[in-house]
Amino acid sequence: MTVQENTALLIIDVINKMDFEGAEQLLQQTLPVLEPLSKLKQHCKRQNIPVIYVNDNFGLWQENVNQIIDECRGGLGDVLIETMHPEENDYFIIKPKHSGFFGTQLDILLKHLDVSRLIITGLTTDMCILFTANDAYMREYAIHVPEDCTAAETAVAKDHALEILSSTLSLDCSSSLSLMKGE
Amino acid sequence: MTVQENTALLIIDVINKMDFEGAEQLLQQTLPVLEPLSKLKQHCKRQNIPVIYVNDNFGLWQENVNQIIDECRGGLGDVLIETMHPEENDYFIIKPKHSGFFGTQLDILLKHLDVSRLIITGLTTDMCILFTANDAYMREYAIHVPEDCTAAETAVAKDHALEILSSTLSLDCSSSLSLMKGE
Amino acid sequence: MTVQENTALLIIDVINKMDFEGAEQLLQQTLPVLEPLSKLKQHCKRQNIPVIYVNDNFGLWQENVNQIIDECRGGLGDVLIETMHPEENDYFIIKPKHSGFFGTQLDILLKHLDVSRLIITGLTTDMCILFTANDAYMREYAIHVPEDCTAAETAVAKDHALEILSSTLSLDCSSSLSLMKGE
Amino acid sequence: MTVQENTALLIIDVINKMDFEGAEQLLQQTLPVLEPLSKLKQHCKRQNIPVIYVNDNFGLWQENVNQIIDECRGGLGDVLIETMHPEENDYFIIKPKHSGFFGTQLDILLKHLDVSRLIITGLTTDMCILFTANDAYMREYAIHVPEDCTAAETAVAKDHALEILSSTLSLDCSSSLSLMKGE
Numbered sequence: 143m144t145v146q147e148n149t150a151l152l153i154i155d156v157i158n159k160m161d162f163e164g165a166e167q168l169l170q171q172t173l174p175v176l177e178p179l180s181k182l183k184q185h186c187k188r189q190n191i192p193v194i195y196v197n198d199n200f201g202l203w204q205e206n207v208n209q210i211i212d213e214c215r216g217g218l219g220d221v222l223i224e225t226m227h228p229e230e231n232d233y234f235i236i237k238p239k240h241s242g243f244f245g246t247q248l249d250i251l252l253k254h255l256d257v258s259r260l261i262i263t264g265l266t267t268d269m270c271i272l273f274t275a276n277d278a279y280m281r282e283y284a285i286h287v288p289e290d291c292t293a294a295e296t297a298v299a300k301d302h303a304l305e306i307l308s309s310t311l312s313l314d315c316s317s318s319l320s321l322m323k324g325e
Numbered sequence: 326m327t328v329q330e331n332t333a334l335l336i337i338d339v340i341n342k343m344d345f346e347g348a349e350q351l352l353q354q355t356l357p358v359l360e361p362l363s364k365l366k367q368h369c370k371r372q373n374i375p376v377i378y379v380n381d382n383f384g385l386w387q388e389n390v391n392q393i394i395d396e397c398r399g400g401l402g403d404v405l406i407e408t409m410h411p412e413e414n415d416y417f418i419i420k421p422k423h424s425g426f427f428g429t430q431l432d433i434l435l436k437h438l439d440v441s442r443l444i445i446t447g448l449t450t451d452m453c454i455l456f457t458a459n460d461a462y463m464r465e466y467a468i469h470v471p472e473d474c475t476a477a478e479t480a481v482a483k484d485h486a487l488e489i490l491s492s493t494l495s496l497d498c499s500s501s502l503s504l505m506k507g508e
Numbered sequence: 509m510t511v512q513e514n515t516a517l518l519i520i521d522v523i524n525k526m527d528f529e530g531a532e533q534l535l536q537q538t539l540p541v542l543e544p545l546s547k548l549k550q551h552c553k554r555q556n557i558p559v560i561y562v563n564d565n566f567g568l569w570q571e572n573v574n575q576i577i578d579e580c581r582g583g584l585g586d587v588l589i590e591t592m593h594p595e596e597n598d599y600f601i602i603k604p605k606h607s608g609f610f611g612t613q614l615d616i617l618l619k620h621l622d623v624s625r626l627i628i629t630g631l632t633t634d635m636c637i638l639f640t641a642n643d644a645y646m647r648e649y650a651i652h653v654p655e656d657c658t659a660a661e662t663a664v665a666k667d668h669a670l671e672i673l674s675s676t677l678s679l680d681c682s683s684s685l686s687l688m689k690g691e
Numbered sequence: 692m693t694v695q696e697n698t699a700l701l702i703i704d705v706i707n708k709m710d711f712e713g714a715e716q717l718l719q720q721t722l723p724v725l726e727p728l729s730k731l732k733q734h735c736k737r738q739n740i741p742v743i744y745v746n747d748n749f750g751l752w753q754e755n756v757n758q759i760i761d762e763c764r765g766g767l768g769d770v771l772i773e774t775m776h777p778e779e780n781d782y783f784i785i786k787p788k789h790s791g792f793f794g795t796q797l798d799i800l801l802k803h804l805d806v807s808r809l810i811i812t813g814l815t816t817d818m819c820i821l822f823t824a825n826d827a828y829m830r831e832y833a834i835h836v837p838e839d840c841t842a843a844e845t846a847v848a849k850d851h852a853l854e855i856l857s858s859t860l861s862l863d864c865s866s867s868l869s870l871m872k873g874e
Binding site for chain 1: 854
């Protein structure tokens, strides 16, 4: 699909403390994602497509975006925060678990915005992206997971997850370029 | 019940813009609630009972406590915000609809805190308190709704809701004094 | 509203063992409901409005309609089962708790049937009807609870619940006659 | 883990019409699973571990086990139905979508049975098993997916899913033999 009406861009877990085991590896896999993801985000904003950050709470339960961003600063994740810092009119949803739909207002916000198509991006392909895509699939959203806008700790783990998303669930996992055609 | 282990205090919708039809009436009914509710909150904090604000998003979807508090300032609700302003170590959960459990992380936070008993307070008895109590009841929490710590637009509406909570659901709706015995 | 497209009729807990304390009282309050409810059901079937039983599991977890009906026979509830026995093309959903939406496929079935309007009927007004109506309200269904097609253990309890449904939630609680106009 | 208290055995989608594209392939992959799965089920029954079928509704919404079993008979799936026919005291939950937790009473039943450990078996590894395991993981159940008691349309698809379950989620995917040690 190309970016069109009734679409939202989900950006998952890019505001990230990156303080866990394997974080360095994940960061290496994530760096190449930042440019295409930034471009896709800017494209969506030009098209008035809502941009929704869906982000781990990193142990905080105050539902305070700025507090979470501050909590994540000062470590490996700084480069992500700089590049992908949410803008004032982006939505920001805090998730307590892996799926963006579990224990959050995401589904209610999407209905409020009349969204039926999701572009799911961010970290990590085999965990929060997969969990969120599965939940979106059961709720019958049309789903695109652009393969150049998501990363996992290893290329193999990313491939396994993309294989399930594209072969088993028949989701569109083509590159973000296909979403920006015709601009 | 008295305040005891495994209990949390829920404070619902007291950070409130009070800009809707009927707000003046609701404010009149709410003012007498502020003193017992403040006392109950302070009692809970002395007992290390977690205090969880569960609050309407007032049309904001950024999940930013401070932004919601700012949005609510400058009107009828100021007296509530001053008296009941959340403290730094209170939890704050933003709810998109009437029940504190619907589209929120409340249930997950309560499990995380090992809570099985809820004291439900705030606004309004016949709407968000009733909806939240119903959802807590189905999830098998022990529930106390102290009648002096909740208000509705009219005394009659409050009575109808308390009647359902106490007679139909057999919840404890006795005054907050019963919760603070023995301190 | 009159019965129209995108509507479903929910019939809650009328397949009922009626073996609990207060069951005789509830039965007395329920008997006058059976005629208008039967008529409303037949009207809906003539209009091809889906009829969905949403019924307590009475301690059985086999999700077997016939087993539940058998379990409920032989007691006070027999008159309800005879009058309101589900027909082969009625839907039947088993609920483990009070709200028809909690732990059931109701919301998914309603989306599958493209339903946005609910007529909620059955037992009891201040418990499962109220819980189900609250959950439907948060999910933004248009809701009609015809006051002559629902009952509670006492007329007072029914009135309290109807008062909340009609005054607080502004739901249409007018008689089922208003739904059958023009046939 | 070995089979122990607070455990339930989930058997997913083995009552199956097998009338879809790829069903012959899936059947080939499933036949070798039937023997270990039967043995594991019998082991669980001897240990008084609850056995819970969680099964697709195959387009029926009557929540009637027998009707679903009848609907599935007469085709490729007959061998599964014969081998794995639910016994009278097995639980049977009908799911409308892929995860056993979505739109079902599974989570409520598990709490009712005081279950905190799940053995997840059946079809298909990369779809309903993966979706159900993900949902169980977010709800903090201990999870074992014995690799010899689950199948997918291809061995490769099964491997991808097992890789995510065992490497990404760190679930125990060892053979069912490890669950039956010491009997």
